[in-house]
Amino acid sequence: MSTPKILILGAGYGGLLTTLQLQKKLNYNEAEVTLVNKHNYHYITTWLHEPAAGTSSADHARVNLEGIINTNKVNFVKGTVQSIQSEEQTVTLEGGEVLSYDYLVIGLGSEPETFGIEGLKEHAFSIRSINAVRHIREHIEYMFSKYKNEPERTDYITFVVGGAGFTGIEFCGELGDRIPELCEEFDVDPSLVKVYCIEAAPTALPGFDPELISYAMEVLERKGIEFKIGTPIKQCTPDGVLLATGEEIKSKTVVWAAGVRGNSIVEKAGFEVMRGRVKVDEFLRAPGHENVFVVGDCALIFNEEGRPYPPTAQIAVQEGETLGDNLVAMLRGELPHKFTPHLQGTLASLGKGEGIGQVGSKKLFGSTAAMMKKASDLRYLYKIGGVGLAMKKVKL
Numbered sequence: 170m171s172t173p174k175i176l177i178l179g180a181g182y183g184g185l186l187t188t189l190q191l192q193k194k195l196n197y198n199e200a201e202v203t204l205v206n207k208h209n210y211h212y213i214t215t216w217l218h219e220p221a222a223g224t225s226s227a228d229h230a231r232v233n234l235e236g237i238i239n240t241n242k243v244n245f246v247k248g249t250v251q252s253i254q255s256e257e258q259t260v261t262l263e264g265g266e267v268l269s270y271d272y273l274v275i276g277l278g279s280e281p282e283t284f285g286i287e288g289l290k291e292h293a294f295s296i297r298s299i300n301a302v303r304h305i306r307e308h309i310e311y312m313f314s315k316y317k318n319e320p321e322r323t324d325y326i327t328f329v330v331g332g333a334g335f336t337g338i339e340f341c342g343e344l345g346d347r348i349p350e351l352c353e354e355f356d357v358d359p360s361l362v363k364v365y366c367i368e369a370a371p372t373a374l375p376g377f378d379p380e381l382i383s384y385a386m387e388v389l390e391r392k393g394i395e396f397k398i399g400t401p402i403k404q405c406t407p408d409g410v411l412l413a414t415g416e417e418i419k420s421k422t423v424v425w426a427a428g429v430r431g432n433s434i435v436e437k438a439g440f441e442v443m444r445g446r447v448k449v450d451e452f453l454r455a456p457g458h459e460n461v462f463v464v465g466d467c468a469l470i471f472n473e474e475g476r477p478y479p480p481t482a483q484i485a486v487q488e489g490e491t492l493g494d495n496l497v498a499m500l501r502g503e504l505p506h507k508f509t510p511h512l513q514g515t516l517a518s519l520g521k522g523e524g525i526g527q528v529g530s531k532k533l534f535g536s537t538a539a540m541m542k543k544a545s546d547l548r549y550l551y552k553i554g555g556v557g558l559a560m561k562k563v564k565l
């Protein structure tokens with residue numbers, strides 16, 4: 170019998186943890202494991218708001234796969250997945266290379282959800298990859314330098330963040346720290362710079378604890394962020410945004426942080442999806458496909474009340490670990506374990522030394538939350554790359 174082929178698509182939280190678990194647990198020749206990823210690095214998506222604002226470098230959020238993948242055990246293919254043909258059990262990469270599999274793991278992450286709003290795809294930025302955030306940072310700096318030459322163009326120094334979910338809030342926290350630095354660097358009067366955080370729902374961070382929301386908004390307002398709550402963005406143009414209230418905000422920088430959907434490759438492959446996410450069974454299998462597993466933001470799972478879990482790194486990591494173990498079990502003819510998320514809480518940063526969090530019934534504010542977030546980052550880095558990576562990356 171030939172060696173079973175396990176093909177993993179995407180080296181994000183879900184795909185990487187599946188790979189590392191297989192790397193750790195499989196014996197030589199038990200399976201041929203291949204990991205395909207667009208880049209030869211993994212990125213810490215949960216930090217991307219920092220390099221986007223320019224408060225840390227994009228390199229800081231990159232982790233070279235070379236240092237954490239054992240190429241004696243895992244074949245790494247640097248390539249971009251173009252399509253999945255589940256009937257033929259193959260995956261096609263850009264450039265035409267075709268890879269076959271016995272077991273497929275889809276961990277291709279998410280795409281911005283634009284809800285069909287006109288102009289967003291064309292004119293807004295989004296915080297989604299190393300290259301995307303480098304672009305945002307450079308664009309913001311360019312806007313400051315352009316403003317110096319055309320001081321009547323206040324749209325150059327007006328910034329719009331669409332969505333006050335966790336991504337929008339964390340990005341505003343960083344932007345609030347970065348703007349004074351940029352004003353200093355480019356000799357711009359800080360009082361002229363505007364940052365709007367625009368939220369459709371009646372509150373920022375819908376569904377989160379009200380006391381923590383108030384705290385977050387106060388911190389960000391102190392940093393100069395102006396909230397427009399209960400005000401959906403209706404349209405984005407090359408000149409700014411149009412709000413449902415009829416108000417127009419002129420801005421050359423619109424960052425769309427108003428939600429995500431699963432990678433469109435999954436839907437195009439014919440899997441049944443809701444907002445691009447496959448409603449997986451308790452073993453993380455795509456319905457009707459015994460050998461196709463989905464992890465991370467491409468997977469949709471529900472809690473006991475029938476409500477979907479939000480797409481988070483926390484859940485993607487747990488899915489990857491469980492799936493890695495289950496694949497090993499299945500190869501050995503043992504029974505797989507059902508996946509149940511163990512939620513450890515939510516921690517969000519609000520810029521340097523500031524944060525909010527909820528761990529069990531405990532609410533965390535300010536530097537305590539920021540420290541807990543660093544500890545959680547440290548745990549993750551240790552998990553994927555040991556003490557060396559944790560020490561190299563964590564900023565204390």
Ligand code: FAD
Nearest residue numbers: 179181182183207214215249250278465466480481482483
């Ligand atoms: P990702 O981590 O996005 O990885 C997908 C991988 O697939 C990437 O390596 C990508 O390059 C690769 N890929 C994509 N398309 C292709 C293709 N066609 N071919 C080959 N490779 C491809 N969650 C938390 O739990 N805690 C947090 O504090 C937190 N903070 C966040 C902060 C920000 C700014 C953002 C944007 C998100 C945050 N999240 C957080 C959410 C979390 O980052 C995601 O839920 C998580 O990254 C999902 O993991 P994933 O493995 O599905 O995908």
Ligand code: NAD
Nearest residue numbers: 332334335336367368369370401402427428479480516517
């Ligand atoms: P989200 O869906 O959590 O929040 C998006 C926000 O945008 C919502 O509040 C929504 O009401 C708003 N919105 C939607 N349409 C709008 C419109 N037309 N105009 C204005 N506002 C609009 O999305 P996200 O913040 O990108 O987060 C994505 C996932 O990543 C979530 O599961 C989140 O929990 C997770 N995440 C977690 C953390 C953390 O734990 N620290 C940080 C970032 C992201």
